[in-house]
Amino acid sequence: MCRPTMRNTTMLMQKNQVFEHAEMTNETIDAGQSLSALFLISATELVPAGRAICWEGDEAKHLFQLVEGVIRLYRIVGDGRRVITAFQFAGDLIGASLQSDFLFTAEAVTDCKIRRVSRKSFHDEVTRSNALHPSYISLLCHEMTAAHEQMVLLSKKNAEERLCSFIAKLVSRRNPQARQGVLRVPMSRQDIADHLGLTIETVSRTLTKLASRNVVIPEGRHDLRIVNLACLTQLSGDADDFLEESCHRVSLH
Numbered sequence: 704m705c706r707p708t709m710r711n712t713t714m715l716m717q718k719n720q721v722f723e724h725a726e727m728t729n730e731t732i733d734a735g736q737s738l739s740a741l742f743l744i745s746a747t748e749l750v751p752a753g754r755a756i757c758w759e760g761d762e763a764k765h766l767f768q769l770v771e772g773v774i775r776l777y778r779i780v781g782d783g784r785r786v787i788t789a790f791q792f793a794g795d796l797i798g799a800s801l802q803s804d805f806l807f808t809a810e811a812v813t814d815c816k817i818r819r820v821s822r823k824s825f826h827d828e829v830t831r832s833n834a835l836h837p838s839y840i841s842l843l844c845h846e847m848t849a850a851h852e853q854m855v856l857l858s859k860k861n862a863e864e865r866l867c868s869f870i871a872k873l874v875s876r877r878n879p880q881a882r883q884g885v886l887r888v889p890m891s892r893q894d895i896a897d898h899l900g901l902t903i904e905t906v907s908r909t910l911t912k913l914a915s916r917n918v919v920i921p922e923g924r925h926d927l928r929i930v931n932l933a934c935l936t937q938l939s940g941d942a943d944d945f946l947e948e949s950c951h952r953v954s955l956h
Contacts, residue, residue: 738796738838741828742768742818750815757798759808765819766798772815773889776807777897787898789849790890792876799842801826813889857900860940865899866909867939870919874929884929885922913938 747770750756756767759778774791788807791797797809801822829835856865874886888895896903914920918935920928929935 738799738829738835738842739768739794741825742820745818745820747816747818750811750817752811752813752815755808755810756817756819757805757807757809759805761805763798763802763805764822766796766801766822766825767809768818768820769793769795769797770816770818773812774809774815775812775890775894775898776809778807785897786900787894788853790894790898796842798822799839800846812894862899862901862905862909863912863938864940865901866895866906867913867918867935868941869895869899870927870929871932871936871939871941874932874935884932886927886929888925888927891924 750772756774757763757765769791771793774795774797775787776789776791776797777785777787780786790812791809798805800806829839856868860868870886870888873888890898892906893903895901896906899906910919910921913935916934917930918938920930922928
């Protein structure tokens with residue numbers, strides 16, 4: 704049985720507050736200092752689930768802002784397998800690294816709304832605006848940090864730690880609903896498996912084990928009831944005060 708600590712509770716509350724602030728609509732952000740403001744003059748486009756907004760290897764003529772929905776970024780490796788490198792949520796910018804070609808395919812997981820600007824106009828605005836330089840550097844640093852975290856997750860964490868890390872990150876970004884801590888998980892289990900470097904069978908078995916320990920309980924295809932958030936964080940391998948004797952691990956490979 705996992706025992707929540709004051710440190711974990713405080714940390715989780717702080718994370719939720721940060722991401723609640725990050726998910727403010729772009730219209731509420733200071734237009735003079737926000738990269739998001741560069742997209743406000745563009746029309747909103749509707750992208751149905753399953754449709755790509757850009758393809759790996761294509762010339763990167765545009766950057767995209769995700770206004771609503773969820774998008775997966777993926778690459779196809781040599782043997783034809785799909786590797787999902789990231790999921791993007793409302794407010795995220797796609798293509799900010801300004802590579803000449805897209806290094807990924809960006810595909811809608813759910814019905815989405817996006818805005819786009821040309822790569823040239825975005826680059827020109829950032830270059831001539833001192834106010835935008837810190838925001839752009841911060842965005843690039845955030846992307847580098849996310850890539851580093853994903854590398855650690857895939858190279859050092861076991862199946863349980865990977866899945867718990869993924870769910871905990873979703874919680875911090877999206878906040879469970881008040882109704883018994885229900886978290887909406889829009890991506891499929893195959894998506895999750897391709898993101899975590901696991902098989903879909905391992906994802907399903909790990910969820911079953913977590914449910915048996917009253918950590919998270921699946922409800923339907925796309926909902927998870929978060930029963931013990933502190934335990935979930937401990938099992939992710941990211942908590943400083945993890946105690947082996949207080950939270951039993953699941954060993955699945």
